[in-house]
Amino acid sequence: MNSAVIVFPGSNCDRDVAVTLADVTGRAPVMHWHGDPDLPDDLDLIVIPGGFSHGDYLRCGAMAAHAAAMAGVRRAADRGVAILGICNGFQVLCESHLLPGALMRNRDLRFICRDVHLRVETTDTMFTAGYAPAQVIRLPIAHHDGNYVADLPTQCALEDEDRIVFRYCDAGGKVTETANPNGSLDNIAGILSESRTVLGLMPHPERLADPRLGGTDGRALFVSVMEALS
Amino acid sequence: MKARVHVTLKAGVLDPQGKAIAHALHALGFDGVRDARQGKVIELDLEDDDPEAARARIDDMCRQLLANTVIETYRIEL
């Protein structure tokens, strides 16, 4: 499987996800500089990594959304290439309108870094085919702006079209207000595009994909994509 | 010339920062605060000196970058 990671000024989980991709797929991803509009044409997966692109100044992901490389990402998305946006990458995808809605400041206005529980809401995507329906997994979050908002029609569309991929839940899988770390609409932690080939999520699957780091629940996401694409 | 862009959340979009401010003001004893909302102001220093042209250009800047029209509205002040 051929993958690429887009590197923006201020990306800081680019190396982390590259390590996971190399480990899972056996092939190191292309590290693609934001200023270069021409992505390789044989890509199966493009990852927009976490971090603070352009310092997260103005709005998270707003400046990165205009990077030359994002034009290439958009063209790839149109061709059906899988796109995965993690944390800041999710914000960039929303700002680029490749995904609907927006990510606002966390309800408590504080940065939050900790493990959360997530319920896998759909396995009907190449990203989650390897999980069991309604499986509860544990992944870390690390963000200041993960409070997902969308207007009512968007929310209904996401719901009706089975495009909500992960919801914050408690250890038993219950989706409750107290299990919601950031005030996100309907406990949404990750969503799909209409084409189901673009996934954005706030939690970091690459941070729990190595037993040495305390868990491997994130690994299945990368394995799923690889199995679907090779 | 100088210009100011005011970017505010659309009515109906929940504003976590505004809510926190109202809450903190209450905690400080300012009971008379019914609500607070927080927005951004961006002050621009432009080479333009034709207000018409400037306004059109700033409008472009807002739609492309300065505001996220999914959740925000903007107002230009010259």
Place this chain on the structure above:
Amino acid sequence: MKARVHVTLKAGVLDPQGKAIAHALHALGFDGVRDARQGKVIELDLEDDDPEAARARIDDMCRQLLANTVIETYRIEL
């Protein structure tokens, strides 16, 4: 009554956000932007209806919470 508080960085204080905005506008082809600074506006909805009293109270709020007077200045608009 409604009131607006404009909070801006003091002159001479580094504004990383403004710098990044100007840079991003250039990258988008808006060459005529000499400089950008970013500030906040806080819109308050108050029970008061005496402007005099309100202004004094808002001034208090600014000094205690809304502005960081070490690096910011504020302006109250009623």
Place this chain on the structure above:
Amino acid sequence: MSTQQQQKTEPAITPEIVAEHGLTPDEYQRVLDILGRTPNLTELGIFSVMWSEHCSYKSSKKWLKTLPTTAPWVIQGPGENAGVVDIGDGLAAVFKMESHNHPSFIEPYQGAATGVGGILRDVFTMGARPVANLNALRFGAPDHPKTRHLVSGVVAGIGGYGNCVGVPTVGGEVDFHPDYNGNILVNAMTVGVAPADRIFYSKASGVGNPVVYVGSRTGRDGIHGATMASAEFSADSEEKRPTVQVGDPFTEKLLIEACLELMATDAIVAIQDMGAAGLTSSSFEMASKGGLGVELTLDRVPMREDGMTPYELMLSESQERMLMVLQPGKEAMAEAVFRKWDLDFAIIGRLTDTGRMVLTWHGETVADLPIDPLAEAAPEYDRPWAPTPHQPVVIADDVPVLPWTEALVALMGGPDLSSRRWIWEQYDHMVMGDTVQRPGGDAAVVRLHGTDRGLAMTTDCTPRYVRADPVTGGRQAVAEAYRNLTAVGARPLAVTDNMNFGNPEKPVIMGQFVGACRGLGEACAALDMPVVSGNVSLYNETEGRAIPSTPTIGAIGILDDLDRMATVGFKAAGEAVIVIGE
């Protein structure tokens, strides 16, 4: 030199101006002796910065010299931007701790944030990629009206900076005591990893080599900040507020990447970050270590504001800037790297063989100072000190007895033992994908990237022991750090220290300093854990009241096999619990 233009714009040097610059009459006499003439304002500013407590360590040097600093694995001890130890397999750990106490009290968010930025630069200046941050914090009483604001601002500032640059903040400590009400402590530590044979130093060499400025532009930030950091607090310190600097972690992240990219080539001869005293101390130190002179054309310094003066350029504390000496012919290549990362790059001068620092501004010489005499004549004091009187021994029978359940509840509910989760959850402690032991244990452990080995790190100090007996307290801080490292299975290697004390001109305070140094040195020697870097923060007083003396210890150790790492959690029911020690 031509001073005509200056006389138009610069005031004459009066005793008041000398005093405002923190120089004593004796020190000023030394300035006159060195120059053989009256300095102009720019020159006076340079002297004041170089001879401030902060830069010259004039009160502490004598005692710091007594600390053990060598071991076969020490590559670089104190004296450079950070300490360097060999950690095997061709790698070195580079680390240091630094205080940002006064700025954090004035503006907690920015003060703490720029503290993190400063210590990161000390580490990547030496060629290391920063892999972890730690922070040791002391606040006043939890119920003091300012404490809540200070705690939340400091924690948000440390997180705001570290999270954005993408270096995990993996550990630290927090304590509360009313004696910190008016003067909190913010000590930040960074640990980096570099190839052991590719360490970069600040010693300049090569007459004619270009001196290059990179990073952010220079503004009027914190002019006089270095002198402020060494001056006692008074109630009117609010007046000094505009001297607070704002950090730009995004630019720092770019600076890290650009510097490390250039360091992979052979372009850099010497490099030094612009710390508290900015352009002055960085250029001075580089030239002085190399026994050379330096000429700077100040007009070429990238400036953020119009109308800046040479005085302001030399004293500005704008953040996120570095000074480098390049190999001749590498300028274009280096510039391309910095431009790629959107950073300013300017050749502002060159090295000379004159042994002097010569500054020009619009073609005129605005300062001309001899480097060695200025560095050598830096004041060094043997301040009078009084030994700390022995405290009466507490007799166990005199202590009121609480039922143990009540005692336990009181302890667990107290601010000293309460959970620190609220703090470290605001820090990204996992970015970089190598945090194998997160906050909450005895020491944090960060895997050496791509290997099965790890670095353990901790910060420790118990000021009440130091107050009771500085020697024992100093020893105890080192011993606790040692225990925390061994508790996770690491082999302790070396320490960095941050000596936070009150006014050294008071013999009682100086006595605590002397005692703590002795205790620290003895413990480090006994445990074979030398001091390789450190920082001294004196004058931590408000209206004559000193903070509890706080010699914070930061220590690192190595785990050669992560499979043998230990963690605090009990592993299974039915296992025996064993207590060892006395």
